[in-house]
Amino acid sequence: MKSGYLGVDVGSVSTNIVVIDEQGELLVGKYLRTNGKPIQTVQEGLHTIGEEIAPDIEIKGAGTTGSARYLTSMIIGADIVKNEITAHAIAASRAVEGVQTIVEIGGQDSKIIILRDGVVTDFAMNTVCAAGTGSFLDQQAARLCIPIEQFGDYALRAKNPVRIAGRCAVFAESDMVHKQQLGYNTEDIVAGLCEALIRNYMNNVGKGKDIKPPVLFQGGVAANKGLVKALNQELGYEVIIPPQFGVMGAIGVALLAQEKVRRKGYTDFKGFNIQEIQFKTTSFECKGCANACEVVQFYENKNLIARWGDRCGKWEMEAM
Amino acid sequence: MxxxxxxxxxxxxxxxxxxxxxxxxxxxxxxxxxxxxxxxxxxxxxxxxxxxxxxxxxxxxxxxxxxxxxxxxxxxxxxxxxxxxxxxxxxxxxxxxxxxxxxxxxxxxxxxxxxxxxxxxxxxxxxSVKEFIQALKVAWTKINALDDVEILSHQVRPLEIKRGETTRHLWKALDYIDQANTIPEIIDAREEGIKLLQSTEMDMSRNPLKVGIIGEIYVVLEPAANHYLQIMLGEMGVETDRSIYLTSYTRKNTIVNLEGDIFSMAQPYLNEAPIGGHGVNSIGETVLYAQNGFDGVVQLAPFACIPEIVAKSIVPSVSRDFDIPVLTLFIDEQTGKAGIQTRLEAFIDLLERKREQKERKKIERLVI
Missing domain, CATH: 3.40.50 (Rossmann fold)
Structure with a gap:
């Protein structure tokens, strides 16, 4: 029987599930929309993955990452829970040896990770504004009536990209509307938007960072050829897009799960057939003191498996 | 009134x-x-x-x-x-x-x-003037006692075995000090509080990472404004020292005090013009934390705070010169702490790897 390791990355926009083998090669990967329902998406996604992979693959370990990593770890029974930044760095340094910079643009955040000798030495995430992230591109594509998959092709066809203010999503949008009303063609506007987003990324997330090649571009947005072109132009050299650019976080945490289980000796993974289980969260306000913490309770069927949200720790229960 | x-x-x-x-x-x-x-x-x-x-x-x-x-x-x-x-x-x-x-x-x-x-x-x-001065003295003793127990709590928390025990002990210690009305009473209450904090069940085998907290005074001093950053870090197993305590300039057991002249530390980096607020402090304090063997620094800046923005753009060169990682967190209206938590977790991973690498190099050097 072959062994596999499961990685689940539940972000704001997408949920990625992968299974890798003992050598770290991707066996199967799934890119799903979270649609604001992380629990359901994970349950269903796991079920389909379970059906897809050959029955002779045994899951030896599982890990979770992304903004819903703690919740997901309780649903699937993860061996390790890791933040996205570390997970992406692990996957990238496995994909390209000697990588020094990772540009990652996802649904709601964008990050830069600087590595030296395989170790993360610096990183940054976008702070307050969502300009330059996948959701914003999604929105603008919808507004321009372009399918998001063709967004990049439009940008590549542009002859004279227009200049668009990229500092803030609202400014960018009004600038785009303005340019449209002046009669610029869609291709030039789309290309201008790509350049503006990259400029914004460099000035905001990339500010003060020591960007050196090889640079890896990953995250769902790396599929957008227009942005790749704009990034290459800005840097003055070609970035590398790893084949599994969309699911790098999930791969990274699967690799970490493999490492963890090697030390631990067993897995907590509950299996693929968890779609029958009812997961539920409830909350109450603690009356113990003036802090009035909102305590969240997490149930698996009828069993309480975790509580969190209390500052003093008296209600907390570790996930079993 | x-x-x-x-x-x-x-x-x-x-x-x-x-x-x-x-x-x-x-x-x-x-x-x-x-x-x-x-x-x-x-x-x-x-x-x-x-x-x-x-x-x-x-x-x-x-x-x-x-x-x-x-x-x-x-x-x-x-x-x-x-x-x-x-x-x-x-x-x-x-x-x-x-x-x-x-x-x-x-x-x-x-x-x-x-x-x-x-x-x-x-x-x-x-x-009367005399009564007034006496009241100020008592209040000053109180502030000192409050800072003392809080400082200790940030050293105890990363070692605690049961999450929350330190915080509960701290709350009690603060309560003791709250009840005290004279200088001798405050001294006693402080002692009691320190004893209570030291009685927290601790795992002394841990060697916690040490992180300095710098930035704008209000978001550094008010835990409710910074997502209880020091408690969060403590519960992740990190010891913290904050650059600002109301009494820090008069004490010796904090890194930032009268002995370390942060302004002269910062001077090489902003010789041209001074910046206001706590911007100069943020730069000087980063130097100080590095010199005192801290693993990293977290800078807290209110969104759109000019002095901290200026400091933030200078900090990378300080960070390079002194080989100390700095994480800048902008604080605004957002109440969700997930973003802060993700960044802190990644920062801690970074600091741990860096420490491991340093240890490895030390051993290699010894072998040679």
């Missing part, structure tokens, strides 16, 4: 005692909550920074409870915070609140103004 003041960490315990013992009534400011923020955001200019908005909310809350005078601090130098008390006065007037805002400027700026304000507080409270 009914007097109130901004809520900054646990200092309200000492200020409450002081106001009451100067012959006034104290309206204790509530810990900034969702409601404080709602009020603050609603009535402040949109572009104001988060400390301004929280203070607006706090002032409106204490005004509701009948406060007549709010005592706050002014400041000097190129940061708009120095002018906030004036803005707040206009704002409260516009909203028809009958509250006066009184700001103490640093005494060196305007000694006369400083004494005049002190005198007014003394006269209206009906105290």
């Amino acid at each position: 009914k007097i109130s003041f901004p809520h900054m960490g646990y200092s309200y315990i000492a200020f409450k005692w002081l106001v009451e013992n100067l012959g006034h009534e104290c309206i204790v400011p509530p810990e900034p909550s969702k409601r404080t923020l709602d009020l603050g955001v609603r009535y402040s200019p949109e572009f104001a920074c988060i400390p301004f908005k929280i203070l607006t909310g706090t002032y409106l809350e204490v005004a509701e409870q009948g406060a007549e005078l709010i005592i706050t601090s002014g400041g000097m130098g190129p940061s708009r915070a120095a002018y906030y008390w004036v803005m707040h006065q206009y704002l409260l007037d516009d909203l028809g609140k009958d509250v006066e805002v009184m700001a103490f400027e640093p005494p060196l700026c305007d000694v006369k103004d400083f004494w005049k304000k002190l005198r007014r507080l003394r006269k209206t409270g009906g105290l």
